Amino acid sequence: MEFDALMLSRIQFAFTIAFHIIFPAFTIGLASWLMALEFNWLRTGNPLYRNLFRFWVKVFAVSFGLGVVSGIVMSYQFGTNWSRFSEFTGNVLGPVIAYEVFTAFFLEAAFLGIMLFGWERVGDRLHFFATCMVALGTLLSAFWILSANSWMQTPDGFAIENGKAVPVDWFKVVFNPSFPLRYAHMVLGCYLTTAFAVAGMSAWMLLRHPHDAPEAKLVGARRSMSMALWFAAIFVPIQIIIGDLHGLGVLKYQPTKLAAIEGNWDRMANMPLRLFAIPDEEAETNHYEIAIPKIGSWVLTHAFDGVVPGLKEVPPDERPPVWPVFFSFRIMVGLGFAMLGLGLWSLYMRWRGTLFSNRLFLTATMIMTPSGFGAILFGWFTAEIGRQPYVVYGHLRTADAVSPITAGAVTASLATFVVVYAFVFGFGSYYLAKLLRRGPDPVEDIRGDDLGKKPKRPFSVPDEGLEGRPGHRAQPAE
Template identity: 75%
Template sequence: MEVDALLLSRIQFGFTMAFHIIFPAFTIGLASFLARLEAQWLWTGNTMYRNLYKFWVKVFAVSFGLGVVSGIVMSYQLGTNWSRYSDFTGNVLGPLIQYEVITAFFLEAGFLGIMLFGWDRVGDRLHFVSTCMVAFGTLVSAFWILSANSWMQTPDGFVVENGRAVATDWMKVIFNPSFPIRYAHMVMGCFLTTAFAVAGMSAWMILRARKEPPEKVAGARLSMSMALWFAVICAPIQAVIGDGHGLAVLKYQPTKLAAIEANWDRQANMPLLLFAIPNEKEERNDFEIGIPKLGSYILTHDFSGVIPGLKDVPRDQRPPVWPVFYSFRIMVAIGLAMILIGFWSLYLRWRGTLYTNRTFLTCTMLMTPSGFGAVLFGWFTAEIGRQPWIVYGQMRTADAHSPLTVNAVTTSLIAFLIAYTFIFGFGSYYLAKLLRKGPEPLEEAIRGGDVSQKPKRPLSAVDEDLKPNPA
């Protein structure tokens, strides 16, 4: 593979996007978790819920800030590195991105300050409304971003005039064929990312304080319990949504599906490949482990269903097979592990050992990054599987690149690597310090409380002594 400006630009965009996507994936779910905590506090009057809110909102503030910083560079790269793509799609995707700004960004900006700094200045119910508006704003933001990205996967509602895409039906543009199922799949993935991050971090706090009295980790126990209840319910639902997503890919992007399954020849009774070594040069798999006929049944709900093959299209219209094939299987494996952890937690609840089984707590802690991994590998599957198209069937990635030199892209890539290492290294360190400190012991939270009427600085939401609690 030749190292040219196109390849370096793809590496740069993939690198920055991979960093960015993990933060919205976490904050979308965490904002809704915060709304649930505050609702429980208002409903029950249990101070534990407010105490947990005040702890997790600090994690949210740092993660939200890192997400905003990492997202800003996306728009600039579209203009600097992918100007031909912007020229072709600007009339369609430009308004969609603008709709995100004037709806989601304005909604979040309007209520985020009240959510972070206003609890001592507004009533409890108004503060709860602010939290709900921020949570709703994250879902609206995901709506427009997934609509734009799904249009690139299954473009609809447009015509090409003078080399540019022009919208003819905005409802078809926004609600393009793959959008509804992809939006549901992504949002549920964000919720599961948060659920396992919260459960894993809480399990770590419990393990770290296992010799302390249970009341010292009551907040961590409650957080883990709430997160695992969500996992029990929603991980299986995500599997059902994923099945619907697979049917949509079969219908609208058959070549991508063939790459996901490493299926070279169109065939009925296709096996479900658990493992294979794709050989793109020879157009076959060198080694396979599969379950006969199950692949056709999963993808078509018919054991004799016909599945398209990669040989149905020329070589230059196929995506790279091995990264798509393996990324999809890693994502599925993580999803199955989530379902297993959820049902294991049910069994331990029944036994009364949910918070004392060290093996389970350790496994839950190790699952902390699982949601982030699932989101990343799902994104790899979707975006690499779309290749060689940047707009499926309309514009190739190679034709979307700006006329840049290798030196120019190399310089910017190195600058991004240095900046991201510093910014996200510091942010990750700060998050680790917050988590190590843990929630305040409940008795201290009841005695304390910030009642100062002085104006607050933006970083004061997380500006405090980060020494760990004695627990």
């Protein structure tokens, strides 16, 4: 492995997007979670939902801010590190990204301030409308970004003129072959990421307090955890089905990527399902393979005698790195089935009446807090590394997309990003942990004039903004 400008630019982009993707993934789901909480508040008048909204909107605000900061950096890299990519794809991807700004980012920006600061100024229904618009904006943003990324995976609706991609059918550009299922898979993945994060954080809050603690101290965490686990139990199986359908699309449009995912070297029918192996790219074989006969063909083609392509069908320089694609996919799938297991376990705990009291289950739920983030990251590794050696599949190789810059320049910017990200995200993570440690206010604190307990700074931890105010009751030591 040579650490030239190409490799360093790839590492830099992977580093920045790996940090960035976890925050939009969280906020896409969290915006809809806030919408559900506010809807229940308007529907029932139960102050618990408004209290939960006030707590989770602080988490949303911090996560949204970190996502914006990390996302801005990536757009500059298209010009600094990947200018040849920008030159080739600019006529196609430039307008798509512009649509994301005009439709999604502007919508979020217009209503975000109302959602965060305007509840007491615009009334309940208009505030709920603003929350819905922010949630819609996050979904529109995901729509355009996934459309652009999917076009790079399965490009369509364009022609090449003078060495540049030129759109000839915008419908085919936007709704390229892999886009519908990738969008559904990603959005539902974001929702499940939020569901398991909310459930895990709520379980942590319950574990911190004794089971016989005052109900007002526990009710918010219990309700959040219950709602999140209902969502997980229902939608994890649907996500698995969507993932299976998406796999059929990969088989059709990106057979070499699929061969790398499965560690399949020779084209074959009755392919086994490889649970584990150590791919050897030089020998073009697998070592220490553990597999179930014939099941692989059935999973991939829905027929036991279905034919699966092999890596040997293409020259070595047309193959993606097999080892990271093979293992990233299995980690993603493993996390998905762990989510399914926890969702089914939660149904059993409800039936037993011990959902909030079984410490083993609460500990497992807390451990699963980052599972959605991990599944999204390793799914992204599978998709993007599996596309190699192309950045636009079949048309533009990654080596031909890099800017004519020196390795020293990329090293300097990469080192700067590492230092800055460590500071910014370290501080953001610390503040999020502080918010979560405090948890939602007890329900008894929000009855009557629930504004009397609001911090002076809307996103400060509540105790920080209330000290010294008349009538403030200090929380008991924990």
